[in-house]
Amino acid sequence: MSGTLSFTDVGLCFRMYQERVDTLKEAVLGRFRHRHAYQEFWALRHATLEVRAGESVGLIGHNGSGKSTLLKVAAGVLKPTEGKVRVDGRVSPMIELAAGFDPDLTGRDNVFLNGALMGHSRKEMAGKMDRIIEFSELGEFIDQPVKNYSSGMYARLGFAIAVDVDPEILIIDEVLAVGDERFQAKCMERIRSIRKSGRTIFYVSHAMGAVAELCDRVIVLHHGALVFDGQPAPAIERYRELQGFRPESSQVRTAT
Amino acid sequence: MKAIAQLWRFRELIALLVQRDLKVRYKRSIFGMGWTLLNPLLLMIVYTLVFSTIMKVGVPKFPIFLLSGLLPWTLISVSISGSAHCLLNNQGLIRKVAVPQMVYPLAVVASKLVDLVLSLVPFTLLAIALGRPPNASWLFVLPAIVLATLISAGLSLFFSSLTVFYRDMRHLIDILIQVWFYVTPVLYPLEFLQKLPYPWLRYILLANPATAVIRCFQRPLYEGQAPSALHLGAAVLCASLVLVLGIAFFLRHEDEHIYSF
Numbered sequence: 001m002s003g004t005l006s007f008t009d010v011g012l013c014f015r016m017y018q019e020r021v022d023t024l025k026e027a028v029l030g031r032f033r034h035r036h037a038y039q040e041f042w043a044l045r046h047a048t049l050e051v052r053a054g055e056s057v058g059l060i061g062h063n064g065s066g067k068s069t070l071l072k073v074a075a076g077v078l079k080p081t082e083g084k085v086r087v088d089g090r091v092s093p094m095i096e097l098a099a100g101f102d103p104d105l106t107g108r109d110n111v112f113l114n115g116a117l118m119g120h121s122r123k124e125m126a127g128k129m130d131r132i133i134e135f136s137e138l139g140e141f142i143d144q145p146v147k148n149y150s151s152g153m154y155a156r157l158g159f160a161i162a163v164d165v166d167p168e169i170l171i172i173d174e175v176l177a178v179g180d181e182r183f184q185a186k187c188m189e190r191i192r193s194i195r196k197s198g199r200t201i202f203y204v205s206h207a208m209g210a211v212a213e214l215c216d217r218v219i220v221l222h223h224g225a226l227v228f229d230g231q232p233a234p235a236i237e238r239y240r241e242l243q244g245f246r247p248e249s250s251q252v253r254t255a256t
Numbered sequence: 257m258k259a260i261a262q263l264w265r266f267r268e269l270i271a272l273l274v275q276r277d278l279k280v281r282y283k284r285s286i287f288g289m290g291w292t293l294l295n296p297l298l299l300m301i302v303y304t305l306v307f308s309t310i311m312k313v314g315v316p317k318f319p320i321f322l323l324s325g326l327l328p329w330t331l332i333s334v335s336i337s338g339s340a341h342c343l344l345n346n347q348g349l350i351r352k353v354a355v356p357q358m359v360y361p362l363a364v365v366a367s368k369l370v371d372l373v374l375s376l377v378p379f380t381l382l383a384i385a386l387g388r389p390p391n392a393s394w395l396f397v398l399p400a401i402v403l404a405t406l407i408s409a410g411l412s413l414f415f416s417s418l419t420v421f422y423r424d425m426r427h428l429i430d431i432l433i434q435v436w437f438y439v440t441p442v443l444y445p446l447e448f449l450q451k452l453p454y455p456w457l458r459y460i461l462l463a464n465p466a467t468a469v470i471r472c473f474q475r476p477l478y479e480g481q482a483p484s485a486l487h488l489g490a491a492v493l494c495a496s497l498v499l500v501l502g503i504a505f506f507l508r509h510e511d512e513h514i515y516s517f
Contacts, residue, residue: 023424076354079511104280116269117353
């Protein structure tokens with residue numbers, strides 16, 4: 001069954017260089033002195049999780065808790081430092097709404113470009129074009145360069161593309177913060193129908209109401225560790241608890 | 257092998273990136289495509305003045321000789337300098353979408369390849385005007401273009417990856433390209449190198465991987481003859497070696513790029 005995802009003891013380590021070596025001179029000199037002057041920072045560690053096809057999983061945690069890192073590993077952008085990742089199916093990262101847009105190209109050209117970035121052919125995207133234009137409510141603006149778009153129009157087009165590429169696994173990362181209320185409602189409606197259609201969804205948000213409503217299961221991340229995995233209500237409680245109180249050090253593997 | 261199959265899946269992305277590059281490059285410029293064609297012609301006039309009229313290299317129909325080498329050389333050099341920063345420029349995408357990163361330098365090479373093919377049109381007109389009209393040997397330009405593209409791709413992959421780790425590669429690349437240009441038989445015929453009095457220098461200069469590839473253009477376009485099997489073989493060897501090394505280097509470091517942006 002495609003749309004499944006499994007993480008086994010996954011860790012991702014960033015090296016934080018005290019003095020970054022990014023010129024030749026430094027590299028040559030670095031041969032002779034403090035070459036390995038860096039600190040390790042584990043943005044994610046010992047993450048083990050199984051996601052079944054059609055599950056809708058919420059990810060919550062404080063800023064810097066490792067949510068984005070986990071999603072980037074799932075999307076294949078970052079390779080895990082340790083552990084095993086198995087992803088079955090196409091992952092559509094809702095790329096922070098339109099990070100893949102080229103400002104000089106028209107909305108229409110950007111639809112093709114975004115589709116190609118996710119591995120879709122021009123023909124496939126041409127077939128989806130009308131639906132995308134309709135959903136994004138851009139009308140004739142679709143043939144304008146996107147640099148002339150308002151931020152709301154940008155976001156609407158980005159969302160319309162991401163939900164229409166038919167991914168087996170859809171990653172929705174804080175997207176509903178943009179767009180007006182009516183469009184947000186429309187997006188929520190769309191996410192609900194994607195969920196009903198049996199797609200696997202990863203939903204990241206700080207809006208607990210939406211998380212509780214949309215997700216079957218919620219994972220709480222804290223300083224790079226998975227501290228809770230289960231029903232939305234207790235997960236949100238745990239998250240609030242972690243926000244309010246200093247965590248007990250025994251429960252949390254802090255990155256050092 | 258898996259990486260190549262992956263790349264094939266994203267061939268349309270490369271096509272779109274090329275389209276984007278061409279569109280953005282030619283929009284809002286008065287001459288549009290004209291610049292691409294004008295640039296080698298202007299260089300030709302200057303080089304002809306300096307090397308043929310002032311310094312008297314003594315090559316008949318110098319403009320055709322020069323262009324037949326300068327056009328493929330331009331593909332190689334602008335591919336390298338153009339792709340050096342392409343990973344850095346596309347880091348926004350690389351951080352978010354899992355696409356084989358090779359598409360970015362390869363799209364640069366493909367877009368420069370379009371320029372080369374286009375510039376063959378005014379070249380042909382010039383060749384006819386100066387009395388070296390196309391003949392059957394020009395068919396060899398096709399494999400020559402493939403070889404020039406492969407060597408450009410290998411070098412672009414190598415330098416684009418290296419630039420991520422060492423930002424000052426850009427300056428080094430500029431110098432390298434200039435030196436490389438003068439030791440490659442573009443401004444003077446290959447025989448000049450073979451007549452050098454120092455054998456060691458001769459061997460070093462003949463080991464230049466660009467020489468064989470460029471000869472494969474000069475033979476048909478300037479001399480009107482098929483390139484010798486030796487030159488063709490050497491060019492195939494050089495181009496595939498550079499390509500394989502470029503791909504190997506790139507794939508080895510691909511996953512580390514993201515940490516060095």
